[in-house]
Amino acid sequence: MTDDLFSSLSLRQTTVPNRVMVSPMCQYSCETDGLATDWHLVHLGSRAVGGAGIVMTEATAVEPRGRISPNDLGIWSEEHAEALAPVADFVRGQGAVPAIQLAHAGRKGSKTRPWEGSETVAPDEGGWETLAPSADSWPYDRPKPAMREMDRNDVETLVDDFVRAAEYSLDAGFEIAEVHAAHGYLLHEFLSPAANDREDEYGGSFENRTRIVREVVSAVREVWPDDRPVFVRVSATDWLPERESWTVEDSVRLADRLADDVDLVDVSAGGLHPDQQIPNPGPNYQVPYAERIREETGLPVGAVGGITQPEQADALVRNERADLAVVGREHLRDPYFALRAAEELGTDELEWPLPYRRAV
């Protein structure tokens, strides 16, 4: 039988009830030190009420310098796990799978929130010294933040930070951990020759540039229980065709190398460089990359980007282009996207929450 948007998906011992995933989306809504607030509970909780099969947190920083803004979510202490536990618990209570995206912002950190202009914040004004594989290149218009080129010790610490974050995520009750290696943040900066000029074993060849991602993913896999899935989000391409950069072929090769440790590749693109050229922005604009990684590696994939319509999401699964329809901005417009999709597609496989039944 062909799978559709409302078929369940088994990954290790986790059963995802349907194929709609809430894409990770920064909320910049912490008040103190990366601790989750009522905003996170209501925001993520609403999407679970709305029927999504997986509710993924926003990029959650594995250490304070891993935040984009001082208001980003973090998971580097027991207190952070305690603040997130009600979110994971509520999401699970609605029948959805709670997932957390573990992230480090790298050189894109230490900025004000987007609605405050994404201005660089200096260390003495509440910002911090950012980390990067290479400290010389800075492609953006805004002032370069304080930046430190990571040494061997920083690399080892980073792997430990991801492990600690994974352990606290487990304490908080999350079932899926996603390693964020996309969108020009720290791990992607290592992957791409357009951001990595290193001459040590973390720069240069494909093998070297992918080393840190392989180390992080494998270390997270090591502490994440065998019965629960680990995802990785990649930018399939830098969209920089005119210079040496990260390509779809590289992504296929990397996915293959990660196949023993990851259960699904969440396939996004871009975000590394302001000169990027998106070839076909619009509906499904990144789906071909997901499809290609799925085809060439046999790994389950999530497709994201420009998915807004129930039929469109359903077709991705039915036509075996992707295993998950990962929906971002449409979930901001409509937290009940999955319930709406069930209604529009005429299935009774997704039930409205009992207290809302009289409105159906």
Ligand SMILES: Cc1cc2nc3c(=O)[nH]c(=O)nc-3n(C[C@H](O)[C@H](O)[C@H](O)COP(=O)(O)O)c2cc1C
């Ligand atoms: C407000 C906002 C915040 C985002 N934050 C993150 C994030 O924390 N992690 C991430 O991997 N992608 C992030 N993204 C990208 C989305 O997850 C998604 O990949 C992108 O919006 C394309 O999907 P869409 O067309 O369905 O919105 C963000 C996007 C938006 C609009």
